[in-house]
Amino acid sequence: MKVEDFDMFCTLLRQRSGLVLTKDKAYLLESRLMPVARKWNLKGLEDLAAVIRAKRDEALLRDVTEAMTTNESSFFRDTKPFDQFKAVVLPMLLQSRAAKKTIRIWSAACSSGQEAYSLAMLLNEEGARLAGWRIEIIGTDLSGEMVNKAKAGIYTQFEVQRGLPITLLVKYFKQVGDKWQITEDMRSRVQYREYNLLSDLSPLGQFDVIFCRNVLIYFDGPTKGKVLEAMAKQMPPDGVLYLGGAETVLGITEKFKPMEGQRGLYTLAGVPVRA
Structure with a gap:
C-alpha cells in the first residue's frame, strides 16, 4: 500500500x-x-x-x-463489571433514586448488543427489588450493521457460548434454526440507536450509568479526553462510568475520578461517592 x-x-x-x-x-x-x-x-x-x-x-x-471498527463483544464480558453492578452500583442507585424510581443506562459502542442484553437479563433477575421501577437501557454504535444485529437479537452457537450461563440461555433465548434469538420481552427492554461518540451527546439525554468499556483504547489522548468530558456532561453528580480494565482517566481528564475500592468504576470528580 x-x-x-x-x-x-x-x-x-x-x-x-x-x-x-x-x-x-x-x-x-x-x-x-x-x-x-x-x-x-x-x-x-x-x-x-x-x-x-x-x-x-x-x-x-x-x-x-x-x-x-472493531466489533468484539460477548455476553457478561469479563464478569466482574456485572458483579460490581449488582453488588455495588445497583444498591446505590436504588437508594439515591428511590423518589423517582427511574434509572437510565447507556451501553456506548454496544457492538452487536451483548452487553446491553446482559444488563437487561441481570436486571430482570432482580425483579422483586425493581418492582415499580422504570429502567431504560440505551445501546449505541457507530455501525448501522451492528445496531441492526443488536435489534434482531440473533446470535450463533459460538456467541451464546461465550460468557452466557446455560440457565440464562434456556430462560431468555429460543432456538431459531442453528442460531439463538433473545426473547421479544428482553429485546423490548433495550433501545438501540446508531450514534457516533464523536458527535454531540446531548440528544441522548442524561444517564445514571455509562458503560464505555474497551472503546477508548482505540483513540488518541485528545479524542479520549473529548469523549470523556462530553460524557461527564450527560451524567448526574452521582453517576457511574464504567471503563475497561486496561483503561484509565488519569492524565486524560480531570472530570472523573476512580471509585474507591472498585477497579474500572469512575465517578465525577469533586463528588463524594463511595461504594
Missing part, C-alpha cells in the same frame, strides 16, 4: 470514528478494506483511495469506517 494512501485512510478514520492506526497496522487496513473495494467493483486499495479522493461518496465512506 502506498504511504500516501495509508495516511489518507488513517486521517479519514480518525476524523469519522476517532480510531487511531499506527504504521504497523497496515495489514489490518488491507485485510478489512479489500472486501469493501470488491463490493464497490474496485481492484484494490489504490483504486479505493483514488475513488475516495475524487468523490467523497458518503455510502462508501460509511462502508470504509464500519469495516475498520
Whole structure:
C-alpha cells in the first residue's frame, strides 16, 4: 500500500470514528478494506483511495469506517463489571433514586448488543427489588450493521457460548434454526440507536450509568479526553462510568475520578461517592 494512501485512510478514520492506526497496522487496513473495494467493483486499495479522493461518496465512506471498527463483544464480558453492578452500583442507585424510581443506562459502542442484553437479563433477575421501577437501557454504535444485529437479537452457537450461563440461555433465548434469538420481552427492554461518540451527546439525554468499556483504547489522548468530558456532561453528580480494565482517566481528564475500592468504576470528580 502506498504511504500516501495509508495516511489518507488513517486521517479519514480518525476524523469519522476517532480510531487511531499506527504504521504497523497496515495489514489490518488491507485485510478489512479489500472486501469493501470488491463490493464497490474496485481492484484494490489504490483504486479505493483514488475513488475516495475524487468523490467523497458518503455510502462508501460509511462502508470504509464500519469495516475498520472493531466489533468484539460477548455476553457478561469479563464478569466482574456485572458483579460490581449488582453488588455495588445497583444498591446505590436504588437508594439515591428511590423518589423517582427511574434509572437510565447507556451501553456506548454496544457492538452487536451483548452487553446491553446482559444488563437487561441481570436486571430482570432482580425483579422483586425493581418492582415499580422504570429502567431504560440505551445501546449505541457507530455501525448501522451492528445496531441492526443488536435489534434482531440473533446470535450463533459460538456467541451464546461465550460468557452466557446455560440457565440464562434456556430462560431468555429460543432456538431459531442453528442460531439463538433473545426473547421479544428482553429485546423490548433495550433501545438501540446508531450514534457516533464523536458527535454531540446531548440528544441522548442524561444517564445514571455509562458503560464505555474497551472503546477508548482505540483513540488518541485528545479524542479520549473529548469523549470523556462530553460524557461527564450527560451524567448526574452521582453517576457511574464504567471503563475497561486496561483503561484509565488519569492524565486524560480531570472530570472523573476512580471509585474507591472498585477497579474500572469512575465517578465525577469533586463528588463524594463511595461504594
